[in-house]
Amino acid sequence: MKIFLDTADLNEIRKAVSWGIIDGVTTNPTLFSKQKGFSFEDLAREILNTVDGPVSLEVVSDLAEDMVKEARNLNKLGDNVVVKIPFGKEGLKAVRALSSEGIKTNVTLVFSPSQALLAAKAGATYVSIFLGRLDDISNEAFKVLADSVEIFRNYDFRTEIIAASIRHPMHVVQAALIGTDIATVPFAVLEKMFKHPLTDVGIERFKKDWEQFLQSAKKD
Numbered sequence: 001m002k003i004f005l006d007t008a009d010l011n012e013i014r015k016a017v018s019w020g021i022i023d024g025v026t027t028n029p030t031l032f033s034k035q036k037g038f039s040f041e042d043l044a045r046e047i048l049n050t051v052d053g054p055v056s057l058e059v060v061s062d063l064a065e066d067m068v069k070e071a072r073n074l075n076k077l078g079d080n081v082v083v084k085i086p087f088g089k090e091g092l093k094a095v096r097a098l099s100s101e102g103i104k105t106n107v108t109l110v111f112s113p114s115q116a117l118l119a120a121k122a123g124a125t126y127v128s129i130f131l132g133r134l135d136d137i138s139n140e141a142f143k144v145l146a147d148s149v150e151i152f153r154n155y156d157f158r159t160e161i162i163a164a165s166i167r168h169p170m171h172v173v174q175a176a177l178i179g180t181d182i183a184t185v186p187f188a189v190l191e192k193m194f195k196h197p198l199t200d201v202g203i204e205r206f207k208k209d210w211e212q213f214l215q216s217a218k219k220d
């Protein structure tokens, strides 16, 4: 399973990259709005240079024609750009055009298997299915994800599924259990994935026991 980081925060990206477990990054306008003192292009370029893998940058236009123009400009920012396109008729028109130009796309704001299927048909490189936001409205997020994974397998779609809007480590585990290609994870969730109290207790114990061993070796 590939793990992407869902953030536009360079410090978070640098830390996670240094841990050697990040395959890519996803951003959106909300995540960019949290970063102060950068121009969009400067920050996007810095993220693209920091990450050895795909980086999703989102368009903000409404019409397919404008999305395509925006996407072409975003694509010039680096070799690892993936253009994020909101789901919809205009969005899928843009995805089809971009896919024929070889520009990679990530169809975002996908909340149902039928939407995922249409995005794959349009030639999306990735589709992002939002788990947390489905949970928020008491929908069966994992049914949506599992059905989409199954549909893509049935027809060998090359489009990869990203489990997005992840709120806790179990979202990642459940997505992995059904064979989702990718989970895009906020930094705070990634940190939680490391933690287990028994690991901490175990490390402390090994340290103490080793000290004891060294002390007794000195005496002998």
Ligand code: G3P
Residues within 6 Å of the ligand: 006, 026, 027, 028, 128, 130, 132, 133, 164, 165, 166, 184
């Ligand atoms: O990047 C898209 C998605 O992961 C956003 O998640 O937490 O805003 O629902 P959230």
